Amino acid sequence: MHIVVCIKQVPDSAQIRVHPVTNTIMRQGVPTIINPYDLFALEAALKLRDLHGGKITVLTMGPPMAEESLRRALSFGADRAVLLTDRIFAGSDTLATSYALSEAIRKIGESFGPVDIVFTGKQTIDGDTAQVGPGIAKRLDLHQLTYVAAVQELDLKAGSIAVERRAEGGVQVLSTKLPCLITMLEGTNEIRRGSIEVALNAARAEIVTWSAAAAGIGNTAKCGLKGSPTVVKRVFAPKPRSEKAFQIDLSGLGPDAIAESAMAEIFKRLPSLEKELTQTLQG
Amino acid sequence: MTSKPAPQAAGGGRAGMRKELPEHFKAYKHVWVFVELERGAVHPVSWELMGEGRKLADKLGVQLAAIVLGGPGEAVRMAVSEAFAYGADLAYVAASPVLDGYRNESYTRCMTELVDTYKPEILLLGATTLGRDLAGSVATTLLTGLTADSTGLEVDADGSLAATRPTFGGSLLCTIYTLNFRPQMATVRPRVFSLPERQEGRGGPVIEHNFSLLEDDIVTKILQFIPDRESSKSNLAYADVVVAGGLGLGSAENYQHVRELANVLGAEWGGSRPLVQRGWIPADRQIGQTGKTIRPKLYIAAGISGAIQHRVGVEGADLILAINTDKNAPIFDFAHLGIVTDAVRLLPALAKAFRQRISPSTHTRMAM
Numbered sequence: 121m122h123i124v125v126c127i128k129q130v131p132d133s134a135q136i137r138v139h140p141v142t143n144t145i146m147r148q149g150v151p152t153i154i155n156p157y158d159l160f161a162l163e164a165a166l167k168l169r170d171l172h173g174g175k176i177t178v179l180t181m182g183p184p185m186a187e188e189s190l191r192r193a194l195s196f197g198a199d200r201a202v203l204l205t206d207r208i209f210a211g212s213d214t215l216a217t218s219y220a221l222s223e224a225i226r227k228i229g230e231s232f233g234p235v236d237i238v239f240t241g242k243q244t245i246d247g248d249t250a251q252v253g254p255g256i257a258k259r260l261d262l263h264q265l266t267y268v269a270a271v272q273e274l275d276l277k278a279g280s281i282a283v284e285r286r287a288e289g290g291v292q293v294l295s296t297k298l299p300c301l302i303t304m305l306e307g308t309n310e311i312r313r314g315s316i317e318v319a320l321n322a323a324r325a326e327i328v329t330w331s332a333a334a335a336g337i338g339n340t341a342k343c344g345l346k347g348s349p350t351v352v353k354r355v356f357a358p359k360p361r362s363e364k365a366f367q368i369d370l371s372g373l374g375p376d377a378i379a380e381s382a383m384a385e386i387f388k389r390l391p392s393l394e395k396e397l398t399q400t401l402q403g
Numbered sequence: 404m405t406s407k408p409a410p411q412a413a414g415g416g417r418a419g420m421r422k423e424l425p426e427h428f429k430a431y432k433h434v435w436v437f438v439e440l441e442r443g444a445v446h447p448v449s450w451e452l453m454g455e456g457r458k459l460a461d462k463l464g465v466q467l468a469a470i471v472l473g474g475p476g477e478a479v480r481m482a483v484s485e486a487f488a489y490g491a492d493l494a495y496v497a498a499s500p501v502l503d504g505y506r507n508e509s510y511t512r513c514m515t516e517l518v519d520t521y522k523p524e525i526l527l528l529g530a531t532t533l534g535r536d537l538a539g540s541v542a543t544t545l546l547t548g549l550t551a552d553s554t555g556l557e558v559d560a561d562g563s564l565a566a567t568r569p570t571f572g573g574s575l576l577c578t579i580y581t582l583n584f585r586p587q588m589a590t591v592r593p594r595v596f597s598l599p600e601r602q603e604g605r606g607g608p609v610i611e612h613n614f615s616l617l618e619d620d621i622v623t624k625i626l627q628f629i630p631d632r633e634s635s636k637s638n639l640a641y642a643d644v645v646v647a648g649g650l651g652l653g654s655a656e657n658y659q660h661v662r663e664l665a666n667v668l669g670a671e672w673g674g675s676r677p678l679v680q681r682g683w684i685p686a687d688r689q690i691g692q693t694g695k696t697i698r699p700k701l702y703i704a705a706g707i708s709g710a711i712q713h714r715v716g717v718e719g720a721d722l723i724l725a726i727n728t729d730k731n732a733p734i735f736d737f738a739h740l741g742i743v744t745d746a747v748r749l750l751p752a753l754a755k756a757f758r759q760r761i762s763p764s765t766h767t768r769m770a771m
C-alpha cells in the first residue's frame with residue numbers, strides 16, 4: 121500500500137500581527153508549523169500503515185524552507201518526503217495549487233509505486249478554503265471522501281474502503297473504491313511521537329526535491345499567478361465599531377445588583393426579548 | 404477606511420492585468436443559488452444566499468435562479484416553491500434516484516451539466532460540509548475561480564463579483580475577483596447573511612433537467628446515515644440567545660455557570676476555541692472563525708478576550724454583552740454592553756435575576 125499525505129507549512133497565525141499603520145502583515149519572526157489539520161491526516165495514514173503495512177510519502181509545495189515541515193513529518197513516522205518547490209508556483213490559488221500537487225502525486229506514483237490513498241487535512245489555517253483536497257481528487261480522478269471522521273474498513277485485495285463522513289446533521293457511512301482521496305476531520309486522532317530512532321533518521325533523511333520541470337509539470341501556464349483564475353485585489357483590516365461598549369456602572373455594587381442593572385439594560389435595548397423569553401419558557 | 408494592499412498578498416500585482424472577458428464567456432448570465440436539500444429539508448443557508456443573490460441579480464439586472472437537486476418525490480417540489488418565496492425568479496431542477504442523498508460524483512456531474520448547458524455568471528453555494536465538498540469539485544471541473552467562505556458579496560461597476568473573506572487566520576479581510584473565467588463561484592457560511600423575508604404567492608418557470616446518470620455508474624455508495632442524537636445537536640448558529648465562556652472562567656467547573664445561565668434563558672451555550680482544546684466543551688460548541696458563526700439577538704460573552712477569530716463569528720449579533728475583568732480587553736471594542744467584573748461571580752447572579760424576572764413560576768424546574 122502506498123499513501124501520499126499532503127501537508128502545508130503555515131505561519132503560526134496565533135502569532136501574526138498586523139502593522140497598526142500600514143495594515144500589512146508582519147510575518148518576520150513568526151514561527152512556522154505544519155498546518156494543524158494535516159496532522160490528523162498524517163496520523164490516520166500512519167494508523168492504516170500499522171494495520172496494512174506499506175509506505176507513506178509526505179508531499180508539500182512551498183519554499184525551500186518547507187523542508188523543515190517535511191522533516192517533522194518524517195519524525196512522526198512517514199517513510200519518504202517530497203518537496204515541490206519552484207518560483208513559478210508563487211501566488212497559486214486553490215485551482216493552481218491543486219494542479220501542481222496533482223502532477224506531483226502523479227510523478228510520485230511513477231517514481232515510487234502506484235498510490236492507493238491520498239490524505240489531506242480538512243483545510244489549512246492560513247487559507248481556510250477546504251478546496252485543495254477536492255481539487256486534487258477531481259484532477260486525478262480519485263474517489264473523493266471529505267470530512268472523514270474514521271476509516272471503518274480497508275480491503276486492499278478488493279481495492280475498497282469504507283469511511284464515516286461527517287455530514288450536516290449526521291454521519292454518512294460511505295464505501296468506495298481505491299484509489300481515493302480522504303480529507304480528514306480535526307480531533308479524530310492524536311499525532312504519535314516517533315521513536316528516537318525515527319527522529320534521528322528524519323534528521324538525516326534525504327528530502328526528494330523537485331522543481332516544476334523535475335515533477336514533470338509541462339504546462340507552466342497552469343501554475344502560480346498565471347494559472348490562478350482568482351485574484352486578490354485588496355487586503356484590509358476589519359472596520360472597528362465606531363463606539364466602545366457602554367459600561368454598566370458598578371460603583372459599590374455587589375453581583376446581584378450588577379446583574380439587575382445588566383438585565384434592565386438588556387431589556388431596554390431589546391424590548392421584545394423579554395416577552396419572547398417568557399413565552400418560550402412557559403409555552 | 405481604505406488601506407494599501409499588502410505586498411505579500413497573492414496576486415496583488417496582477418490587478419492591472421485585467422483583460423476583457425473572452426468572447427465565449429460573454430454568454431454567461433444570471434445568478435444561481437444552489438439549494439441544499441438533504442433528507443427532505445433545505446439548509447437555511449440556501450435561503451440566506453437567496454436573499455443575497457437577489458440583491459446581486461437586481462444590481463446586475465439579471466435573473467436569480469434556484470438550483471434544486473434531489474431524489475424523486477415531494478421534497479424537490481416543496482424546495483422549489485420555497486425558493487420562489489425566498490426570491491428566486493426561476494428554478495432548474497433535477498430529480499433522480501442517484502441524487503437522493505448527497506454524493507460528490509452524482510452532484511458534481513449534475514451541477515457541471517447544468518452550468519455547461521445554461522451558463523450562469525455567478526454561482527453561490529453554502530459553505531457547509533456538502534457545499535464545500537461540491538464547490539471544490541465543480542470549480543475544478545469547470546476550471547474556474549472559487550472564493551471560499553465569503554463574508555461579503557458585491558458587484559463592481561463593471562459587473563464582476565467582488566467576494567470578501569477573512570484571510571491569514573482572520574486578522575485581515577481581502578477582496579477576491581475571478582478574472583476572465585465563468586461562472587464566478589463563491590461559498591458563504593451559514594448565518595453570515597440574514598434570512599430574507601418570505602413572500603407568499605411568488606412563482607416562476609421551472610426547468611427540468613433530465614439527468615441520465617445511473618446508479619451502476621456511481622462507484623461510491625451510501626451504506627448508512629446515522630443522524631446525530633437530538634440531545635447532542637447544538638443549534639448555536641440559529642439560536643436567538645447565546646451564552647459563551649472563555650478561558651477567563653478559569654476551569655471546567657466554572658464553565659457550568661454558563662450552562663446554568665443558558666438554561667434559564669432557553670439559550671444555546673458555547674465558547675472560545677481554547678475551551679475546545681482543553682476539552683471543557685465539545686468542538687461543535689466553538690464560536691468564531693473556525694467554529695460557528697452566530698447571529699443571535701443577545702450574545703453574552705463571559706471571560707472571552709475578543710480575539711479577531713472570535714470576533715468575526717459573533718459580529719452579527721444584535722446585542723453583545725461582554726463580561727471581563729480587564730477593562731482594556733479587545734472584546735469591549737465591539738461589544739455593545741460591558742461589565743468589568745469577575746464573570747464567575749456575576750454569571751450565577753445573572754441566572755438568578757433572569758430566573759426571577761422571566762420565569763418565576765418555573766423556578767424549581769429551571770434550576771436543575
Ligand SMILES: Cc1cc2nc3c(=O)[nH]c(=O)nc-3n(C[C@H](O)[C@H](O)[C@H](O)COP(=O)(O)OP(=O)(O)OC[C@H]3O[C@@H](n4cnc5c(N)ncnc54)[C@H](O)[C@@H]3O)c2cc1C
Nearest residue numbers: 649650651675676691692693694706707708712728729746
Ligand atoms: C487559525 C486560528 C483560528 C482560531 N479560531 C478561533 C475561533 O473560531 N474561535 C475562538 O474563540 N478563537 C479562535 N482562535 C483563538 C483566538 O486567537 C484566541 O486565542 C481565543 O479566542 C482566546 O480565547 P479566550 O478569549 O477564551 O482566552 P484569552 O484570550 O486567554 O482571554 C481570557 C479573557 O478572560 C478575562 N478574564 C480573566 N479572568 C476573568 C474573570 N474572572 N472574569 C471575567 N473575565 C476574566 C481576561 O481578561 C481575558 O480577556 C483561533 C486562532 C487561530 C490561530
